[in-house]
Amino acid sequence: MAKKGARDIALDVLNRVEEHKSYSNLELRNVLDRSEISAADAGLVTELVYGTIQRRLTLDFVLSQFVGGKKVQTWVRNLLLLSLYQIRFLDRIPERAAVHEAVEIAKRRGHQGIASMVNGVLRNVLRQPDVWERLPKGDAAGQIAVTHSHPEWLVRQWVKLYGEDETKAICEANNRAPHTSIRVNPMKITKDELVTNLREEGIDAQASVLSDQGILLDGGHAAGTRWFKEGYYTLQDESSMLVASAVAPEPGMRVLDACAAPGGKTTHLAEKMDNRGAIIANDVHPHKRDLIVSASKRLGISIIEPIIGDALDLPEKGLGTFDRVLLDAPCTGFGVIRRKPDLKWNKTPEDVRSIAQLQYQLLVSLSELVAPGGTLVYSTCTIEPMENQDIVRRFVDKHPDFVLDATLRDDLPEVVRDMVDESGAYVQILPHHFDSDGFFIARLRRKG
Numbered sequence: 001m002a003k004k005g006a007r008d009i010a011l012d013v014l015n016r017v018e019e020h021k022s023y024s025n026l027e028l029r030n031v032l033d034r035s036e037i038s039a040a041d042a043g044l045v046t047e048l049v050y051g052t053i054q055r056r057l058t059l060d061f062v063l064s065q066f067v068g069g070k071k072v073q074t075w076v077r078n079l080l081l082l083s084l085y086q087i088r089f090l091d092r093i094p095e096r097a098a099v100h101e102a103v104e105i106a107k108r109r110g111h112q113g114i115a116s117m118v119n120g121v122l123r124n125v126l127r128q129p130d131v132w133e134r135l136p137k138g139d140a141a142g143q144i145a146v147t148h149s150h151p152e153w154l155v156r157q158w159v160k161l162y163g164e165d166e167t168k169a170i171c172e173a174n175n176r177a178p179h180t181s182i183r184v185n186p187m188k189i190t191k192d193e194l195v196t197n198l199r200e201e202g203i204d205a206q207a208s209v210l211s212d213q214g215i216l217l218d219g220g221h222a223a224g225t226r227w228f229k230e231g232y233y234t235l236q237d238e239s240s241m242l243v244a245s246a247v248a249p250e251p252g253m254r255v256l257d258a259c260a261a262p263g264g265k266t267t268h269l270a271e272k273m274d275n276r277g278a279i280i281a282n283d284v285h286p287h288k289r290d291l292i293v294s295a296s297k298r299l300g301i302s303i304i305e306p307i308i309g310d311a312l313d314l315p316e317k318g319l320g321t322f323d324r325v326l327l328d329a330p331c332t333g334f335g336v337i338r339r340k341p342d343l344k345w346n347k348t349p350e351d352v353r354s355i356a357q358l359q360y361q362l363l364v365s366l367s368e369l370v371a372p373g374g375t376l377v378y379s380t381c382t383i384e385p386m387e388n389q390d391i392v393r394r395f396v397d398k399h400p401d402f403v404l405d406a407t408l409r410d411d412l413p414e415v416v417r418d419m420v421d422e423s424g425a426y427v428q429i430l431p432h433h434f435d436s437d438g439f440f441i442a443r444l445r446r447k448g
């Protein structure tokens with residue numbers, strides 16, 4: 001049998017995601033591991049799968065104008081969406097090539113009748129380029145949802161919270177490819193030295209404005225360099241680097257990172273502590289422990305002790321109290337949609353409510369472990385107030401021994417300070433602010 005091409009493989013992945021209701025990154029990994037394709041083709045498969053999922057609502061809206069109410073088999077529909085994605089969003093693929101490939105796949109997987117239908121629909125779309133500018137009937141929220149391909153319930157919620165313009169900006173940022181950013185390990189090298197070294201190897205590297213340890217890379221396989229392997233840096237989003245700045249640990253302190261895996265922030269805390277003191281890194285999933293261990297080893301960190309457990313039960317484990325407690329909570333992840341486009345389609349309003357309950361319970365439990373005068377940092381990679389500001393306000397209202405720490409501002413970089421709310425204690429970064437992940441960070445202090 002002839003080897004499958006990139007579009008065929010991408011179609012397999014899209015079909016499996018739909019049939020198994022699974023995540024595309026897992027299906028992609030499964031399929032790519034088993035196929036013998038070049039790195040360039042693997043890149044194209046990934047782009048086709050993520051792109052088609054990312055733009056699904058826009059593509060569906062256009063397709064519906066050509067197939068109307070006709071019943072179309074799942075694989076044929078996915079083939080049409082995949083081809084429309086190439087026609088509209090991939091400049092480097094000629095439109096004729098996208099149509100030709102789709103027709104060949106339809107012949108191989110189905111029969112001549114399906115191939116003719118696919119050919120007819122795609123050629124009709126090509127004849128009417130204005131179809132991409134058409135808007136659905138209805139209000140602005142419904143139109144933003146279709147134009148920028150986000151679920152309508154989410155867009156409605158954002159329009160209420162952030163207004164139409166900001167919602168559009170959020171959706172546009174979610175549809176842009178993320179930068180690659182890395183965090184220098186100051187225990188091994190300075191940021192300037194690392195930038196110079198990377199440039200000498202032909203990798204374009206620029207200092208981040210969001211973090212004093214952050215560097216933005218353009219191109220290059222960041223996890224493949226010898227600098228990475230030897231522990232000179234960690235791959236991490238720039239917004240996520242702000243969390244360790246908010247925790248502001250000092251060498252010699254006792255720190256608890258309650259939801260720590262894979263250890264991106266734990267290792268950052270250890271670097272800030274110059275590998276002096278003690279960090280307990282807890283996570284509920286045993287299989288993730290190794291990720292923390294191997295990251296620590298690679299970076300030359302020895303003060304992290306990984307433990308496994310439900311963070312809700314940590315107060316009963318006799319761990320004592322901590323100068324700093326970080327709850328980087330499980331969340332809906334709506335700040336990282338550009339990295340995980342499936343998220344926006346899979347999560348429901350009910351998910352937001354139930355995760356918010358867990359987040360509040362986690363915060364209450366962990367607060368018991370904060371030493372008098374110590375700080376408790378709560379962070380998420382979502383932009384839902386129900387998971388963010390509401391949790392923190394409710395907690396402070398019911399726990400008079402904790403106050404919002406108005407000095408958070410001072411520990412954040414200049415460019416973020418104006419974005420801290422009037423209490424001075426929390427900040428919501430939206431994805432379009434810096435083209436980085438959407439993050440929420442709050443700092444609370446236990447009265448001394």
Ligand SMILES: C[S@@+](CC[C@H](N)C(=O)[O-])C[C@H]1O[C@@H](n2cnc3c(N)ncnc32)[C@H](O)[C@@H]1O
Nearest residue numbers: 259260261262263264265283284310311328330
């Ligand atoms: C946002 S991720 C943490 C990312 C991590 N802090 C980092 O920077 O690499 C949330 C983590 O919480 C863990 N988790 C979820 N529920 C938990 C619970 N009840 N107790 C402890 N960990 C939990 C998940 O396994 C996941 O690794």
